[in-house]
Amino acid sequence: MRQDFTRLNFGWLGYFLPSETTVGTQPDMLEFVTSKAASWDCPISLHANLKRFEEHPRTADNLEVIRRWEEVRATDWLTETDKEALKEGSREYHLLINEQGEYELVEYEHILTAAAGNRELRAFLFNRGGDWYLRYWHIEGDKKLQLPISPSRATLYKQLDKPEAFLSTSQTEVTVPLNDCRYIKVTDYTKEQIVDIMNHAIITN
Structure with missing residues (x-):
């Protein structure tokens, strides 16, 4: 002791x-x-x-x-x-399980303005290996999240070794599940651009 x-x-x-x-x-x-x-x-x-x-x-x-x-x-x-x-x-940290099934410690930031500050959405941003990742979830519900992002620049995960399909896509937008904790890997965007994407996210039923 x-x-x-x-x-x-x-x-x-x-x-x-x-x-x-x-x-x-x-x-x-x-x-x-x-x-x-x-x-x-x-x-x-x-x-x-x-x-x-x-x-x-x-x-x-x-x-x-x-x-x-x-x-x-x-x-x-x-x-x-x-x-x-x-x-x-x-400082806030997240203990993730990586693609090899091993623990990895990353520092992340809370995006308080996500979905125009809607409290239903918890969203955090971190960088690993030069790539940006979002960790997000709904505080209690089972909804959908529309993001103004090209589907070719985003990958959805519940576990980092198993990519998931988007619910729907267009050339400039993806729709993802909004319930349990998930990750989105984002490429070819700056940190500021990703925060702006999250600011304009829309929660739907």
Whole structure:
């Protein structure tokens, strides 16, 4: 146990459903806390019940975030450099599983203005290997997302080793599922252009 007792437990977290007044507990929120906890080699705890887990549409994604961070913490996968970076409160990180089935740590940014600031959409942007990726999901629903982007410059994934088909395409637009967490790899666009694309995204039923 560390001298400051932090290794005992990083904290108890509530588990909240989306409602008119809150987006509820979302994967990025748990990723932020569990990544900070892992940097101090601490577990986290959820205060909830089975009914609430069943009622939250993003429970599978939420628990997957915790599973990944607990696995890298338990196996001492993080380097000391990783841990020091994770401790910086202003930076957010995502622990992805890459095309080889291995963990990969990336820093990402929340696009608060996505879909004109519609709170239903959570969208984050990161760069790996010189390519830009979006990680996105709906806070609770099962809808569609129209993006003003050429289909030849975008690839949709739920898992990075398995590309998925778009729901529909035109020369200048793609429509993708908007429910569980997914990725979109974007090529031949700048960061600023991708943010602008997300700003003009449209959520449909």
